[in-house]
């Protein structure tokens with residue numbers, strides 16, 4: 001199924017294993033922090049203590065928070081600095097790493113920052129250990145998107161940015177539109193989250209109305225409609241699955257309940273067997289698929305979680321794992337994103353079985369790779385017209401504003417989508433020159449190219465009866481929004497029109513927009529999208545921690 005990738009990884013591992021002494025040497029050593037040399041570890045920090053930590057915090061807010069987050073909590077591929085390898089590393093190793101950066105993976109070099117400030121930021125980072133909300137109340141970052149960028153000339157179509165996203169606008173990106181790698185610098189422009197101003201509301205096309213269905217959630221991510229019409233919502237941070245039931249005449253839930261707790265960054269939710277009477281709710285934790293016994297109408301899991309299958313995860317990289325079943329009920333699909341931006345799996349064993357869609361029997365046995373080279377497949381959905389598996393994908397970073405497009409595509413069994421050596425058809429990734437020439441002609445061009453760095457998350461097919469007939473069978477997807485683009489894009493819900501054919505033309509449309517304020521600050525970030533039994537759409541938003549309802553009223 002996956003000839004080049006798994007074969008070469010296997011050869012590498014086999015040849016290491018064949019030399020026991022070498023294997024012991026390689027695997028026994030505590031890994032160095034980003035391969036920092038011993039001389040780096042030996043350096044001592046001349047600027048320690050509370051005052052230097054305070055000064056380091058100022059540097060962090062100005063230079064680092066735009067990517068690593070105001071609370072150093074990280075987002076997507078950008079690691080948290082409050083925990084993990086940074087907290088285990090020696091100060092000198094962090095200093096060395098910050099100085100050098102890791103351009104290939106989107107971390108700038110801070111060589112130009114005075115040495116003293118680099119050490120101060122190290123002191124600050126080391127003081128973060130185990131703190132949560134380290135920068136609570138800190139001033140908004142003066143990040144890379146200074147207001148100058150907002151006055152920049154309009155983007156050249158088909159590329160766009162938040163200033164020009166407008167419900168109903170059709171866009172189409174083709175392979176011929178792709179710029180060369182590094183045509184623009186790799187941006188560090190994470191969202192600055194602000195509360196939603198009272199007079200601001202999400203915008204939908206004419207005839208649609210947006211209501212606030214539920215507020216005050218905690219990190220709501222994927223939302224999925226159960227066969228009985230209940231809405232299951234994964235709250236990833238707290239590790240919970242919630243249930244919302246019904247829609248009142250003013251667009252609110254009739255009741256809410258906590259279905260299950262104690263999960264590990266849950267995302268995917270699937271009901272099994274397919275059809276009106278499921279017996280299990282499957283949940284995609286970041287490191288495993290588990291399932292709960294379930295009958296229609298249950299508001300609490302009727303038993304503890306059963307472990308179904310481990311999923312690759314080492315605490316690094318992409319964390320979301322969606323789950324879907326094939327229409328015949330025989331295959332369980334799980335989406336597993338890469339552990340890095342573009343690490344080569346041939347030389348990075350941690351990438352084994354990642355950047356793939358994995359397939360299992362519903363009992364968790366029989367794991368195999370269904371499709372590969374998909375950097376971060378997030379949302380999975382079954383096309384009701386064709387029965388095919390589709391997915392929504394976050395492509396790679398650090399090649400410039402308009403590379404590489406995110407995408408939505410049907411997934412070919414055994415298909416190779418390029419990562420990390422190739423992208424969007426036969427374009428070699430400049431960070432892997434000359435590698436795997438034999439795969440060049442195997443790289444599948446995805447069906448719908450989206451704005452690069454959009455962060456395309458959950459997707460669903462419209463099976464409702466409320467929207468006008470032209471929406472039948474179309475795709476809706478949530479675009480969480482960019483960090484690696486000088487002027488933000490995404491932060492919207494899009495529609496992919498299929499024109500009742502079950503196939504995409506490459507076009508997509510802005511559908512719900514308005515989550516970014518004119519000054520570039522962000523108040524909302526769509527993550528999940530599902531079709532309600534009444535035909536309206538529900539959209540989760542982990543920026544404002546709420547769920548929006550989009551209904552067609554014709555007015």
Ligand code: HEC
Nearest residue numbers: 063064067078079085086105106107108110121187188341
């Ligand atoms: C343009 C976005 C961006 C900015 C700005 C940025 N970083 Fe990073 N940083 C990243 C990315 C992306 C990675 C992950 C690289 C990888 O995959 O190995 C990273 C990794 C790191 C790591 C390693 C974390 C780990 O778990 O291994 C440290 C430490 C770090 N950054 C510190 C900083 C500091 C300090 C600043 C400010 C002086 C900063 N970064 C600014 C994007 C950024």
